[in-house]
Each structure stands twice: as C-alpha cells, then as structure tokens.
Amino acid sequence: MSQYDDVWLVIPAYNEGQVIADVVEGARKTFPNIVVVDDGSTDDSAEHIASTGAHLVRHPVNLGQGAALQTGLTYALAQPGARYFATFDADGQHQTKDVETMVGVLRADEADVVLGSRFIEQNGQVPWIKQVVLRTAAAVSPTARKLKLTDAHNGLRVLGRAAAAQLSITMNGMAHASEIVGFLAGSGLRVTEVPVDILYTDYSRAKGQSLINGVNIIFDISLRERGRR
Amino acid sequence: MKYFWIQLLLILGSVSMALMFIRTWSQAKNRAWKRIAFSVFVVVNVYAVLRPTDVTWLAQQLGVGRGTDLVLYVMVMAMGFLTLNTFLRFRSLEKKITDLARTVAISEGLRHNDARLGQDAAAPAAAAAAAATVPEPGPAADSDSASDSVKA
Numbered sequence: 001m002s003q004y005d006d007v008w009l010v011i012p013a014y015n016e017g018q019v020i021a022d023v024v025e026g027a028r029k030t031f032p033n034i035v036v037v038d039d040g041s042t043d044d045s046a047e048h049i050a051s052t053g054a055h056l057v058r059h060p061v062n063l064g065q066g067a068a069l070q071t072g073l074t075y076a077l078a079q080p081g082a083r084y085f086a087t088f089d090a091d092g093q094h095q096t097k098d099v100e101t102m103v104g105v106l107r108a109d110e111a112d113v114v115l116g117s118r119f120i121e122q123n124g125q126v127p128w129i130k131q132v133v134l135r136t137a138a139a140v141s142p143t144a145r146k147l148k149l150t151d152a153h154n155g156l157r158v159l160g161r162a163a164a165a166q167l168s169i170t171m172n173g174m175a176h177a178s179e180i181v182g183f184l185a186g187s188g189l190r191v192t193e194v195p196v197d198i199l200y201t202d203y204s205r206a207k208g209q210s211l212i213n214g215v216n217i218i219f220d221i222s223l224r225e226r227g228r229r
Numbered sequence: 230m231k232y233f234w235i236q237l238l239l240i241l242g243s244v245s246m247a248l249m250f251i252r253t254w255s256q257a258k259n260r261a262w263k264r265i266a267f268s269v270f271v272v273v274n275v276y277a278v279l280r281p282t283d284v285t286w287l288a289q290q291l292g293v294g295r296g297t298d299l300v301l302y303v304m305v306m307a308m309g310f311l312t313l314n315t316f317l318r319f320r321s322l323e324k325k326i327t328d329l330a331r332t333v334a335i336s337e338g339l340r341h342n343d344a345r346l347g348q349d350a351a352a353p354a355a356a357a358a359a360a361a362t363v364p365e366p367g368p369a370a371d372s373d374s375a376s377d378s379v380k381a
C-alpha cells in the first residue's frame with residue numbers, strides 16, 4: 001500500500017527495449033500502478049516490460065505515440081481506484097519526483113490538469129536550438145497562449161479523472177501534444193504548469209524527436225478538423 | 230479576356246476541391262456524386278475518342294488552343310480530386326484500424342495482466358478480482374464497451 005495507489009502512470013513505448021525495464025522499475029519504486037503500452041515494437045520491448053511489475057498492453061501494429069497514450073489512458077481509466085493519470089516517457093528523461101509534485105497540485109485541488117514545463121525555471125539543460133523552437137511553438141500556438149503555457153510539447157502531464165475521461169486523442173502521431181493543449185484550452189478545465197527537469201541523456205537525445213518533425217506536426221494539426229468522414 | 234472561360238473552369242475546380250476538403254458530406258450523397266462523375270467521364274471518354282475534333286472545338290470555345298491542352302487541364306483537376314479522395318479515405322481507414330487495434334490491445338492486456346500480475350501480491354489480486362466482477366464505470370468511450378464484452 002502506498003500513498004500513490006490512486007495514480008496510474010501511462011508510458012507509451014516503441015522500441016525502447018534497452019531502457020524500458022529500468023525506467024519502469026525505477027518509477028515503480030514510487031508509483032505501484034503503471035501501464036506500459038507497447039506500440040507494436042519490433043524489438044524485445046514486450047519481454048522487457050513483461051519482466052517488470054507493470055501492466056502491459058500491446059498494440060498489434062505500430063500506430064504512433066498519440067494512439068499509444070490514448071490506449072494507455074483508456075486502460076488505466078478502467079482500473080478500479082484510479083484517480084490521477086500521468087503520461088510519462090519511456091526513455092527515462094522524466095523523473096518521478098516531478099510526478100509527485102504534480103500529483104500534489106492535483107490533490108490540493110489547485111488544478112484539474114498539470115503540465116510539465118522545461119522553461120518555468122531555467123536549468124540550462126535544454127539544448128538552445130530546441131529552446132528556440134519549443135518556445136516559438138508555445139508563443140505562436142493560439143491555444144497555448146490562451147492557457148499561458150510556456151512549453152506546449154512536454155510529454156509529462158498529470159490529469160485528474162474528469163480530464164482524462166474527456167480527453168480523446170485522435171492524432172495518432174506526434175501531433176497529439178498540440179491536440180491535447182487544444183483540447184485543454186477548449187475544455188474549461190483548470191490547467192497549471194509545474195517546472196520539471198528533463199534528463200537529456202545520450203539515449204533520449206538519440207530517440208527524441210528531430211526538429212524537422214515539427215513540419216509534420218504543423219501539417220497534421222492544420223488538417224485535423226478537415227473532411228472528417 | 231481570351232482565357233476567361235478556361236480560367237473560370239480551373240478556378241471553380243480548385244475551389245470545389247478546397248470545399249470538398251473542408252466540408253463533410255453525407256457518405257451516401259458523396260458516393261452518388263462520385264458515381265455520376267465517373268459515368269460522365271466514361272461517356273465523355275468514348276465520345277472524345279470517336280470525335281477528337283469536337284474536343285478541339287470545345288477547347289477553342291474555352292480559349293484553349295488545342296484539345297490536348299484541354300484534356301491535360303482536366304486531367305490535372307481530376308488528379309487533384311483523386312489525391313484528395315485517397316487522402317480522406319486513408320485517414321478514415323487509419324481511424325478504424327486504431328479503434329480496432331486499441332480494442333484488441335486492451336482486451337488482451339486485461340486478460341494477460343490479470344494472469345501475470347494476479348499472484349504478485351495479495352492486494353493487487355483482490356483489486357484484479359474486483360476489476361473482473363465490477364462492471365467498469367468506463368470513460369463512456371464507445372471502444373470500451375466492446376472490450377468489456379470481450380472480457381465478459
């Protein structure tokens with residue numbers, strides 16, 4: 001029994017076999033409830049996840065990180081006693097102490113959704129080119145401005161049950177981050193940012209999104225509402 | 230002014246493409262129009278093969294020099310519609326696959342995790358048992374009810 005029995009960590013994983021078991025076991029020291037969504041990995045991720053105490057959900061085919069997050073949230077919502085839902089990266093760049101802080105904010109009923117931000121307190125760990133691009137993205141995005149966000153593309157988020165149940169991610173790929181912000185802006189939920197530390201290890205750097213992928217994200221988002229049939 | 234008619238035609242084509250992109254029509258209506266368009270295409274095709282000079286005449290009426298040029302313009306338009314149609318079709322397919330894969334993943338996951346983590350500790354086992362009997366409140370998502378029924 002831990003004080004975090006009502007928290008579920010949702011970790012989307014795609015070909016993270018090298019690190020996933022360590023990340024999951026590290027997080028499980030604090031958070032007993034973890035669901036890892038193996039997004040159709042072609043490596044041995046599933047075996048590594050199965051060796052841990054985390055719940056494993058496997059997409060039969062690779063669908064994308066957004067789809068994996070939605071699957072994990074849907075799964076966690078169905079678990080008894082789940083009240084808080086944290087999205088957490090599989091590559092070990094997020095830290096559980098940040099999640100504890102964020103859950104604390106939700107428990108104090110200061111917000112319905114807490115987002116991690118790399119920019120509230122400058123810690124000099126974010127590569128400068130990435131800073132420029134991410135800050136620009138936050139500044140030009142009308143929805144991010146509305147919520148006064150400093151970092152619209154942070155993978156670390158904690159949602160209360162109401163928010164998690166309302167959220168429906170339709171962007172399977174990487175555009176889901178913008179989609180989530182857009183949803184939050186229109187939902188009337190209380191959204192807060194909390195400073196988090198991101199560990200830019202060599203592994204996460206190699207796995208992280210390249211900046212050119214931003215073009216894909218902009219394209220996906222602009223087409224999101226078009227011609228739905 | 231010489232090119233007025235062909236310009237009008239091509240611009241109308243582009244605009245209607247944009248409209249098709251933004252608006253959502255009912256499936257059946259849409260399909261009916263595509264079938265009509267295809268039938269017209271076949272008829273015009275046969276006619277143009279039999280009487281190529283008529284195409285040139287039409288092209289000149291529209292301000293285009295040769296019939297070949299007119300055919301080229303029309304083809305560019307048709308190509309645009311085709312691309313758009315394929316794109317929309319792919320996207321709706323992708324959504325279906327996602328829903329399907331999610332339902333499978335969750336129902337499989339529930340089954341395996343109950344077996345795998347059930348004996349882990351006493352408390353989670355009780356929780357798992359509760360999960361198996363208590364109908365899940367669920368986020369009211371449609372895909373969920375499907376996974377529930379599979380589990381049951």
